Amino acid sequence: MPIANCKRCGRLFNRVRRDICPACVAEEDKAFETVRQYLREHRDATMAEVSEETGVGVDLIIAMIQDGRLMLRDNPNLHYPCERCGQPTRAGRYCPRCTKELSASLSAAARDLRKKAQEMERGQGYYSR
Ligand SMILES: [Zn+2]
Ligand SMILES: [Zn+2]
Known part of the structure; x- marks a missing residue:
């Protein structure tokens, strides 16, 4: 059983699933x-x-x-x-607006990554930068 320090009071305890x-x-x-x-x-x-x-x-x-x-x-x-x-x-x-903006920029980043991976696969991206 793993022993951990409680994040809240600092006491040692047998850590089950939470960190307190x-x-x-x-x-x-x-x-x-x-x-x-x-x-x-x-x-x-x-x-x-x-x-x-x-x-x-x-x-x-x-x-x-x-x-x-x-x-x-x-x-x-x-x-x-x-x-x-x-x-x-x-x-x-986050507020609803930031949640929307963050998820938009996250999916844009994911799109970029996918594109880069595809370019690498075709052996192009390597020379383009
Ligand atoms: Zn505690
Ligand atoms: Zn916000």
Whole structure:
């Protein structure tokens, strides 16, 4: 059984599938339940209010949303900055616009790679640059 340091509290533990120890998992589960309950009762709460009222750190709340555990469908005032442009977003790491742009540039990069591979196969690309 692999032994690892918990990423959250630093304690050694038998690593099963997550990089935090069982005690921290239990704590996060409790935090998650607290936040979810609070959101159900306070639909128009903001991020600062939720964190203050539940005692759960903003970082952890955002991580739960990014994981897809916490859904913001009914909470219009809850959002956090996109990791790319800083615009408010409500799911994942990026706002919808950046998600679209990133996936477009990713597929463009994939197209480029494919083209290069084909050129190499034909024995051309080698001389072209
Ligand atoms: Zn821990
Ligand atoms: Zn963005």
